[in-house]
Amino acid sequence: MLFLYFISIFNLINSLLTEQCPSSNFCKCSSDLTIITCINRQITDEKLINLNNQFPKSTIILNLSLNSLTSINFLTNLNNLQTLDLSYNKIHNLPSNLFTKFSQLSSLYISNNLIKTIPKTYNEISNINLDISNNPLNCTCSLKWLIK
Template identity: 85%
Template sequence: MLFLYFISIFYLIKHSLTEQCPSSDLCICSSDLTIITCTNRQLTDEILINLNNQFPKSTIVLNLSSNSLTSINSLTNLNNLQIVDLSYNKISYLPSNLFTKFSQLSSLYISNNLIKTIPKTFNEISNINFDISN
């Protein structure tokens, strides 16, 4: 029993040392690193590519609203992501494999972008809340 306790403590220490909030100039994070807010920071696709490697794997909520993003293809390795806010950007295209990449996704906010067409796969998903108004 004591052995399991030490393994749990070791895991928590290792986990807390390896994951941290991305640059404070660009994002604000909750203390448990599950909520990442990077709003109104003039983020571009190039900056997001670099930031993506800094997002903690524990991220559940990611707010990238009010930036200059044109694509979300660079978002990867966020398997726990449940809520994504991409509203008020310049996104014109949504990848059809979005729900494969983020299997835990429950809410997607993409209003006020340049999206003209929604992939057919979005019509087949009933357990996700969408906000796609313009």
């Protein structure tokens, strides 16, 4: 039993020490693996699914701008993420649980996408830098809270 415990600890430490930058074909990383830049790499939803498991858990800033993403539901396991740049993609919808998934998120850049509405749950979030410019927002009463 003790042997299994040590194996588990070893595997955990090994996984933390062996974190690497995702494929250099797609991303560049800071030396401490806190900033991941994947700008203009023709990343699609399918590629993001594969890359997602490669993002270091230490990632604080993730820039996926100028790609071909239509969804961000595939992003997971980035508990330290503070800044997410998804500008200039093809995203149509935002998940209502985005700020639950990324509880440390303080800046979200989603300008120049295809977003027509913002989930009402975003209204409950304070202290966030949110850039939603140049999206074809449907200006209805449901978005009235954005004026505040």
